[in-house]
Amino acid sequence: MTQAPMRTVSRVADLIDQFDHLNPTRDLKELIEASGLPKSTVLRLATDLVNRGLLAINSKGYYSIGPAFLRWTRLAQEMWHVDEQTLNVLESLVRDLGETATLYVLQGRSRTAIASVDGTHAIRNVARLGEPLPLTRGASAIALLSGNLALIDSLKNAALLGEEESFDVDQLRTRAAQAAELGYSESQGEREADAASIAVPVRNQEGRVIAALSISGPISRFGSGVRDKALGRMIAASNVLSTNGIGPVGGLL
Amino acid sequence: MTQAPMRTVSRVADLIDQFDHLNPTRDLKELIEASGLPKSTVLRLATDLVNRGLLAINSKGYYSIGPAFLRWTRLAQEMWHVDEQTLNVLESLVRDLGETATLYVLQGRSRTAIASVDGTHAIRNVARLGEPLPLTRGASAIALLSGNLALIDSLKNAALLGEEESFDVDQLRTRAAQAAELGYSESQGEREADAASIAVPVRNQEGRVIAALSISGPISRFGSGVRDKALGRMIAASNVLSTNGIGPVGGLL
Structure with a gap:
């Protein structure tokens, strides 16, 4: 646990940060370009985020903000x-x-x-x-x-x-x-x-x-x-x- | 990039998962207990998440869901x-x-x-x-x-x-x-x-x-x-x- 985990937090945040109203969906290629990370890394991080509901992937391979956000958006809005x-x-x-x-x-x-x-x-x-x-x-x-x-x-x-x-x-x-x-x-x-x-x-x-x-x-x-x-x-x-x-x-x- | 970054994704998700309507705020001790991770690790992850707005910390040392979630509220709700x-x-x-x-x-x-x-x-x-x-x-x-x-x-x-x-x-x-x-x-x-x-x-x-x-x-x-x-x-x-x-x-x- 030296720098690596911190870099990963940043990478995770960077990936999530790629999604907004102008870019509600992104394909793997865009995520790789935007993050500057190797394909295998992006794929691994994205898969893990999908499994936690933080990202979603549709049948055409497009990623989006995941449904887990529903859990926190109301909480965030209230707080x-x-x-x-x-x-x-x-x-x-x-x-x-x-x-x-x-x-x-x-x-x-x-x-x-x-x-x-x-x-x-x-x-x-x-x-x-x-x-x-x-x-x-x-x-x-x-x-x-x-x-x-x-x-x-x-x-x-x-x-x-x-x-x-x-x-x-x-x-x-x-x-x-x-x-x-x-x-x-x-x-x-x-x-x-x-x-x-x-x-x-x-x-x-x-x-x-x-x-x-x-x-x-x-x-x-x-x-x-x-x-x-x-x-x-x-x-x-x-x-x-x-x-x-x-x-x-x-x-x- | 073997298993470590994937573990970190899980750890990050685990930390964020600690917050819900019943537990809108958590102190460091609770986060350590809930995650089972060493204090230094939780502190480092939490600090990085605070810097990205995914968690917030108030002047009394209580963590909560961060304001960055406001960015995705409408997006997640619409999608x-x-x-x-x-x-x-x-x-x-x-x-x-x-x-x-x-x-x-x-x-x-x-x-x-x-x-x-x-x-x-x-x-x-x-x-x-x-x-x-x-x-x-x-x-x-x-x-x-x-x-x-x-x-x-x-x-x-x-x-x-x-x-x-x-x-x-x-x-x-x-x-x-x-x-x-x-x-x-x-x-x-x-x-x-x-x-x-x-x-x-x-x-x-x-x-x-x-x-x-x-x-x-x-x-x-x-x-x-x-x-x-x-x-x-x-x-x-x-x-x-x-x-x-x-x-x-x-x-x-």
């Missing part, structure tokens, strides 16, 4: 569900600002969207719930780090070990410290070239930052006028969430 | 969803017979419930969707095997390799062949001591058995009178499903 009040806060932000409002939470060395309300414009940002995103890029990452500066060292160590993309540690620290002072963070084209975002931290009863509330959309709509209008609303919204909590999911954070 | 017509057939069976009606599909060397309508009695069978169950026990297993007799050899081989519980091959073959002839199967107390079940195969357009439709409840209510009443209805119901299909999920089978 990672924000309450009605929190959703109302997001909806009210979208009504006022027109841009997509999203709530991100810290998970290990990543951040994950657990709730999102789409903006009202045809061209808008659409958040993918549940997908682990980097903590080193984007306004929401900075807002989360602003209350968890010690995490930057853990990210740095992971990057040194090659487990994370490398990044400019000093710059990240400066930005997180600044966000802690100002109470918000901004980003333009960091994670996706055309997307801009403004984010504010959300705290739990003990004052610990557990989430980031963001609005995001195309860079072209995120001029300084928008920022000035948005910031007051967002800080007010985050205060409401910090005071009232965000529902049962808060207990998981 | 493994039977259509309205199929659900109506199950509901109508429950109205007529009072017992829980469930639709099982073949998955690898197991069967999995993908749709179920609860019986009307206070004491009733409740099917857990998405959970892989053995193909060697229970009326639904026999109904599925009745159209896939070749699978019995694969189950036998897996049992010889220690990957499956051993079972009486000849008895299983006899029962499956009999079910193929009669068009139904029965079981009493096979998978759970107090539960009885009657199951009929469901076919796809090409005539291949892709699912089993069962009714199940306490043994005390499954006398021969019930069977005689139930059988005609169930065979009629399975004919409807075999003719009309069970929805998009049929394409996965």
Whole structure:
């Protein structure tokens, strides 16, 4: 039990990660190409995952997400569900600002969207719930780090070990410290070239930052006028969430 | 890449399998006990799973299903969803017979419930969707095997390799062949001591058995009178499903 099992966990996760709404089914060839692993390895992992119901294979040899997910999807939805009040806060932000409002939470060395309300414009940002995103890029990452500066060292160590993309540690620290002072963070084209975002931290009863509330959309709509209008609303919204909590999911954070 | 990675897939699946509605959170000690693995191994696997969002850990050290499952919630529900017509057939069976009606599909060397309508009695069978169950026990297993007799050899081989519980091959073959002839199967107390079940195969357009439709409840209510009443209805119901299909999920089978 040295590195091999850990690599296998990653490989298993990589295989499962190949399936989404755009790619609900995959054949063996696609899985091999996407994973870069030898055919025999992919076949063995996939067979084992099929036997556990984590993947399924149909009579034509196409793989898909397995029925075992039914077991956990309801559980995940109940646990990672924000309450009605929190959703109302997001909806009210979208009504006022027109841009997509999203709530991100810290998970290990990543951040994950657990709730999102789409903006009202045809061209808008659409958040993918549940997908682990980097903590080193984007306004929401900075807002989360602003209350968890010690995490930057853990990210740095992971990057040194090659487990994370490398990044400019000093710059990240400066930005997180600044966000802690100002109470918000901004980003333009960091994670996706055309997307801009403004984010504010959300705290739990003990004052610990557990989430980031963001609005995001195309860079072209995120001029300084928008920022000035948005910031007051967002800080007010985050205060409401910090005071009232965000529902049962808060207990998981 | 000999046996080790396969063991790891099983270990990963075992860890995730520890979480359900009765046990939404688990601490490290429980995970170690449940898995029988050394602490360091569980810790390493769990940490890797947390980094991929498949597990989450809160500030008190309790693990839960991770937010990454949100990514597949809609996908899994859409793919493994039977259509309205199929659900109506199950509901109508429950109205007529009072017992829980469930639709099982073949998955690898197991069967999995993908749709179920609860019986009307206070004491009733409740099917857990998405959970892989053995193909060697229970009326639904026999109904599925009745159209896939070749699978019995694969189950036998897996049992010889220690990957499956051993079972009486000849008895299983006899029962499956009999079910193929009669068009139904029965079981009493096979998978759970107090539960009885009657199951009929469901076919796809090409005539291949892709699912089993069962009714199940306490043994005390499954006398021969019930069977005689139930059988005609169930065979009629399975004919409807075999003719009309069970929805998009049929394409996965």
